[in-house]
Amino acid sequence: MFKNITALVPSKKKVVFLYAFLSFFIIFTVFTLGLYLSLLNDLDNRTNVAKNALSDRMNAIFTELKQVVNDSSLSCEKADITRLRRATFYSPIFKEFGLFNSEFIVYCSNLGTTNIKIYDSIASRITQSMGRKTVSLVNSNTLGESTFFAFYQRDDGLGVNGLAPPDKIAASVDQILLPDYFYELTLGKQILFSNSNDIDSRVLGNTEVSLADWSMTLAVFFPSSLYWRHLWSLLPFIIVCWVLLSFVFYVGHLVLVYYRRxxxxxxxxxxxxxxxxxxxxxxxxxxxxxxxxxxxxxxxxxxxxxxxxxxxxxxxxxxxxxxxxxxxxxxxxxxxxxxxxxxxxxxxxxxxxxxxxxxxxxxxxxxxxxxxxxxxxxxxxxxxxxxxxxxxxxxxxxxxxxxxxxxxxxxxxxxxxxxxxxxxxxxxxxxxxxxxxxxxxxxxxxxxxxxxxxxxxxxxxxxxxxxxxxxxxxxxxxxxxxxxxxxxxxxxxxxxxxxxxxxxxxxxxxxxxxxxx
CATH class of the missing domain: 3.20.20.450 (EAL domain)
Known part of the structure; x- marks a missing residue:
């Protein structure tokens, strides 16, 4: 009978292996799941930070436009053109400024006198918006590509528009999200900037925020490559925790055996x-x-x-x-x-x-x-x-x-x-x-x-x-x-x-x- 009882008691090697396996399962589950939840939380936090940075960038854009229009008049003399060129030179974003009148005709720009009619849809958004301002994404003859336009009009009808490459608008977002996350910034239904096509792994999660005042949407993607990169960096810590937990389990087992005996x-x-x-x-x-x-x-x-x-x-x-x-x-x-x-x-x-x-x-x-x-x-x-x-x-x-x-x-x-x-x-x-x-x-x-x-x-x-x-x-x-x-x-x-x-x-x-x- 005693031999049968002894046979039922697991050997020391089996106990060590059991607790090592159990510890590994627990540690691996905790770290993998914890890392996933942590990165999802980081995704939400950094997306909100990017949203705030983008909002600050837009506010700075219109502060700059107000300064330009406040220094301008309905004339397009050499001094006016020089003033626009100087403003462009010192602008961190805009590559060109243009002045338009109450008829929404751009009559002056960095290049000189012009006569360009602003689209009626844009003019309508300017007059209907709070603060008489709006943004748009259209093709520009000056920049030769899809260009970001910002419009602002004073109460007396004199207005200014600024032209900027879309990546200048996205620069503030890049600093916050890259290189970990991929994102897509849309203006209305048009893509202002996107690097989502560069995602080389499965997407484990995504989040989306809107800037209603500017009709902008920021969608951020969490790639699996980021997850595995972080998990690999945590491997030494995982091994240490695995060893420690195995030791704790085994000591606890010895204490329990001692108590039971x-x-x-x-x-x-x-x-x-x-x-x-x-x-x-x-x-x-x-x-x-x-x-x-x-x-x-x-x-x-x-x-x-x-x-x-x-x-x-x-x-x-x-x-x-x-x-x-x-x-x-x-x-x-x-x-x-x-x-x-x-x-x-x-x-x-x-x-x-x-x-x-x-x-x-x-x-x-x-x-x-x-x-x-x-x-x-x-x-x-x-x-x-x-x-x-x-x-x-x-x-x-x-x-x-x-x-x-x-x-x-x-x-x-x-x-x-x-x-x-x-x-x-x-x-x-x-x-x-x-x-x-x-x-x-x-x-x-x-x-x-x-x-x-x-x-x-x-x-x-x-x-x-x-x-x-x-x-x-x-x-x-x-x-x-x-x-x-x-x-x-x-x-x-x-x-x-x-x-x-x-x-x-x-x-x-x-x-x-x-x-x-």
Whole structure:
């Protein structure tokens, strides 16, 4: 069986490989998805920045046009032409300026006197626009290519137009978007500038913004080549994070294994899975014709820790808040014991140790009643042994008396265990309705040689008889101890002299061999 269990445990190499693969999957997923979302966010941010830069460029264009027209008149003399040429020379954008009148006829330009009629559609947009300004994209004889035109007209009808190559308008966008992103800038339905035809990979995303005042639309594209370039640059960092996460996972695995193999976790799991055993130690009646009894004792042989001390189990269960679970588990196993051997256990009572703090809980008696309903075999034959490890305060005293009365009303007997080692004193016995008093083995061990101990136990024995309590001497291991407790009048004995705690099958065999005292 152990070989099969060991075979189910993954080897160290398999664990390392598993966590390395899991770490790589997580790191790769986080980085690839995170990079994609980051670049999409960067695409949106830089597109908005480009939009603002383009808007600033357009505002600067019309500020320049206003300055030119404010310095001009309806004449086209040599001074006017020189002024236009000077304005062109210092302009960062425009290659030519032209002046037009209220009839929308360009009468003067850098080249001299002209007579060019502005398209009616453009003239209409100028008169209908807010601020009497507009832009257009038309072919120019001067530049010999598709040219960007900007128009502005004063209230008195004198206007100016500027001619510029489209790439001058797009220069502000280039500085923000290139070389990472490709874009297309349209004016109305015409393409003002575009490098989208140069995209050499798949488009992973795109965004589009509009400049309504200028009838412009800026569409920006996110190419897969940008994504892979960034991912490749992150490769060293990905490898470092992969190694670190693999290490964290493996250390976490070792911590988890250590915890799962710890005594604390093993006891918790054994209690919850109901895998602990219960052994039974006979309590021998020294009275002729009297019936023997038993005490149920928890035992656990751990696969990892071997035989674990019951004191350790009880202490750990108390720390884990599972002491009640442990108690109910033992009582149910006692109930199962009665069901399995109804004839052999017909006249035998079995006692179970219970923590005093459990008795103080409000729901203890009701939970016990439910178990008695589940196991009717326990009624009249179950006993609870209470160990006093701490003194009761003024609030706990009446509460404990009430709990004891309720428990006894259920047909469950009560014993005070390890009397003399805790806070249980003579006055304590008078306050609580115990049925049995168990003398601790410490007294029994020194009973023969210690006269003071003998005097104490003589007084305790006398008091117990006055209170109609039965006496049990624990820890009787030698014949002289047995004779000493007989002299005290103790009629029930528990200890290795007669029998150690045994599994249920063995204790049944012992009872069959020792049917009569």
């Amino acid at each position: 710890s005594l604390r976790h093993c006891i918790k799991r054994a209690i919850k899975n109901n895998t602990m055993e219960v052994h039974f130690q006979p309590i021998v009646s020294l009275t002729e014709g009297g019936f023997h009894e038993m005490e149920a004792l928890i035992r656990w042989n751990s696969f990892r820790y071997g035989q674990v001390s019951p004191l350790v189990i009880v202490d750990m269960a108390d720390r884990l808040g599972l002491i009640d679970h442990l108690t109910w588990m033992v009582i149910r196993k006692v109930g199962d014991f009665y069901r399995e051997y109804p004839e052999q256990l017909r006249h035998i009572k079995i006692s179970v140790n219970v923590d005093r703090h459990s008795l103080l809980k409000e729901g203890f008696a009701s939970d016990l009643a439910e178990i008695l309903e589940e196991y009717p075999e326990l009624k009249g034959r179950l006993g609870l042994e209470v160990t006093e490890t701490s003194v009761l305060d003024a609030a706990e005293l009446p509460l404990m008396v009430s709990r004891f009365e309720h428990i006894k009303a259920l047909g469950v007997s009560l014993s005070v265990d390890d009397f003399g080692t805790g806070y249980a004193g003579l006055d304590f016995l008078r306050r609580f309705p115990y049925d049995t008093l168990k003398l601790d083995q410490i007294f029994i061990a020194s009973l023969k040689d210690d006269q003071f101990t003998r005097q104490i136990l003589t007084s305790v024995t006398k008091l117990a008889k006055e209170l109609n309590m039965e006496l049990i001497a624990e820890g009787v291991e030698h014949e002289d101890q047995l004779n000493a407790v007989r002299e005290l009048g103790v009629d029930r004995v528990q200890g290795y002299y007669f029998c150690r705690p045994l599994p249920k099958e063995q204790v049944i065999a012992w009872f069959e061999e020792n049917a009569s005292p």
